[in-house]
Amino acid sequence: MLSWEQVFATRASRMKASEIRELLKLLERPDIISFAGGIPDPALFPKDAFAQAYAEVLSGxxxxxxxxxxxxxxxxxxxxxxxxxxxxxxxxxxxxxxxxxxxxxxxxxxxxxxxxxxxxxxxxxxxxxxxxxxxxxxxxxxxxxxxxxxxxxxxxxxxxxxxxxxxxxxxxxxxxxxxxxxxxxxxxxxxxxxxxxxxxxxxxxxxxxxxxxxxxxxxxxxxxxxxxxxxxxxxxxxxxxxxxxxxxxxxxxxxxxxxxxxxxxxxxxxxxxxxxxxxxxxxxxxxxxxxxxxFDAQVAKIRAVYRERRDAMLDALARHMPEGVRWTHPEGGMFIWITLPAGMNGAALLARAIETEKVAFVPGQAFHADGGGANTLRVSFSCADPATIAEGISRLGRVISLERLAA
Incomplete structure (x- = not known):
């Protein structure tokens, strides 16, 4: 039987699975509030415009x-x-x-x-x-x-x-x-x-x-x-x-x-x-x-929706995060970056958050080329409505608070 590892190019050893792509599978679980996927909300896609565009192309x-x-x-x-x-x-x-x-x-x-x-x-x-x-x-x-x-x-x-x-x-x-x-x-x-x-x-x-x-x-x-x-x-x-x-x-x-x-x-x-x-x-x-x-109308529409969701997440973070937790205040985009107290581990926190609170995020270490950033995490507000964001951040705040007490 061929030993594939012996014939792979050296570059193959540097190809690693994306933590984000793996976490996207959680979006299919209805019991999980997921802030993991940095993806656009499919409800905002201009489906009718694309249906018309394809029809015009294929019939013209x-x-x-x-x-x-x-x-x-x-x-x-x-x-x-x-x-x-x-x-x-x-x-x-x-x-x-x-x-x-x-x-x-x-x-x-x-x-x-x-x-x-x-x-x-x-x-x-x-x-x-x-x-x-x-x-x-x-x-x-x-x-x-x-x-x-x-x-x-x-x-x-x-x-x-x-x-x-x-x-x-x-x-x-x-x-x-x-x-x-x-x-x-x-x-x-x-x-x-x-x-x-x-x-x-x-x-x-x-x-x-x-x-x-x-x-x-x-x-x-x-x-x-x-x-x-x-x-x-x-x-x-x-x-x-x-x-x-x-x-x-x-x-x-x-x-x-x-x-x-x-x-x-x-x-x-x-x-x-x-x-x-x-x-x-x-x-x-x-x-x-x-x-x-x-294009301009579509961008205006998604900006309005995502702005409301960003504001909801920033408000929820201010209400539910325990002392010692910091986060960014983005003027746009889809993400907020959270820094936990020193010594906390985002990957370990994710396992507990999914098990005990049914909430998901992306641990921050994967975004560091040097393997650092263990006490960081990324949350995305793009695919959750304000009520879901408030509930999910409340759950995340609870699991972080318990983790701090246990440390």
């Missing part, structure tokens, strides 16, 4: 095109629509700077493949998006903390990377309402990041999956917009902007996009041709139909 002159192979770069009308949307964000570009991927997760995988050789260093925040770590892990990098609040010099980053056996290749972060913390990087931090990237001569990967979901406060220009304002042209920009329709329209269609300088796009197209030829043509066409008709 473009039916054959929708079911046929297509160009690797992506459906041109969708890319043209994105060019217009990006202009509103002060990101002037052309269709040649826009590349469609099968969800932004595929985009992160491609970017890891493009930039990382074994032992190279990726700069990531602490904590950072678990899906990004999973995408990058396959290319055998090391990680270093991207800490824009300290005084660490570019030479210090270089020295750490050299000690690991490679060089710094990119900085990755979500600047708006980050997964998992919900925090937003202010303008000064974005400028500091661009300065650091210039000194290290590396690209910045800006994950903008939640950029549309702002509920309060003044919008901050994307990192790419600030970069283009500095350098004068997107093809001179070192920022790579990753976006998605998953949080605004529907995740099941798996349509995301990357915006970057033309030389980057050309390399990504070659990867796409080798991997899956192109993203689903008919899904791109449906997205183009729906986005072109109702």
């Amino acid at each position: 002159p473009d039916a054959a095109a929708g079911l046929q192979y297509s160009v690797s770069e992506g459906y041109p009308p969708l890319r043209e629509w994105l060019v217009g949307q990006l202009a509103k964000l002060a990101i002037p570009c052309t269709i040649d700077n826009v590349f469609i991927v099968s969800g932004s997760q595929q985009g992160l995988d491609y970017l890891g493949k493009l930039f990382l050789s074994p032992k190279d260093t990726a700069l990531v925040t602490r904590p950072t998006y678990l899906g990004a770590l999973q995408a990058f892990n396959a290319y055998e990098p090391t990680y270093d903390e991207l800490n824009l609040g300290g005084n660490r010099t570019p030479d210090a980053y270089r020295a750490t990377a050299a000690q690991a056996g490679g060089r710094v290749k990119f900085a990755y972060l979500s600047a708006d309402f980050a997964n998992p913390t919900g925090e937003t990087l202010d303008r000064a931090g974005r400028e500091k990041l661009l300065y650091l990237a210039a000194e290290l001569d590396i690209p910045v990967i800006e994950d903008a999956a939640y950029q549309s979901l702002r509920y309060e406060g003044e919008a901050i220009p994307p990192i790419m917009a600030l970069d283009i304002a500095r350098c004068g042209d997107i093809d001179a920009s070192r920022t790579i902007y990753c976006g998605s329709f998953s949080k605004t329209l529907a995740p099941g269609l798996r349509v995301g996009f990357i915006v970057a300088a033309a030389p980057i796009i050309r390399k990504l197209v070659l990867m796409k041709q080798a991997a899956d030829l192109h993203s689903s043509t008919i899904n791109q066409m449906a997205i183009a139909h729906v986005a072109g008709g109702i």
Whole structure:
């Protein structure tokens, strides 16, 4: 019998199951109040608009095109629509700077493949998006903390990377309402990041999956917009902007996009041709139909609903969390990050919370590239109504209080 472990590539040892994907199974249990899944509420999907879009595509002159192979770069009308949307964000570009991927997760995988050789260093925040770590892990990098609040010099980053056996290749972060913390990087931090990237001569990967979901406060220009304002042209920009329709329209269609300088796009197209030829043509066409008709109205609708749920969770946390527990106050997105008293363990707490209180969340350690953060956890408010949020946070407060007494 073949010993599969002996023939797997070395990168296979770095592929780990997602704690979040496993916890999503809890959503199917009606007795569990789950704050684990960072997913959009399916009740808010524009189902009628998509039904009409698919019907129009399949009954019109473009039916054959929708079911046929297509160009690797992506459906041109969708890319043209994105060019217009990006202009509103002060990101002037052309269709040649826009590349469609099968969800932004595929985009992160491609970017890891493009930039990382074994032992190279990726700069990531602490904590950072678990899906990004999973995408990058396959290319055998090391990680270093991207800490824009300290005084660490570019030479210090270089020295750490050299000690690991490679060089710094990119900085990755979500600047708006980050997964998992919900925090937003202010303008000064974005400028500091661009300065650091210039000194290290590396690209910045800006994950903008939640950029549309702002509920309060003044919008901050994307990192790419600030970069283009500095350098004068997107093809001179070192920022790579990753976006998605998953949080605004529907995740099941798996349509995301990357915006970057033309030389980057050309390399990504070659990867796409080798991997899956192109993203689903008919899904791109449906997205183009729906986005072109109702995008702004859809975003306004989901913002109103998620804002109410965020407020309900912040209110419940203030009422039910025991002394010593801290949490973030996001201006948008889907997540709140909770820090427990030192010595408490989020994974152990989850087991007790499910058993005794029937409430679920994501332990925070999975979001730390260095294995830290054991006393943290992520809760999502996107899929629960205010009454359920109040009950679930009350239950969570009880189990945390009991855990503190037992410590």
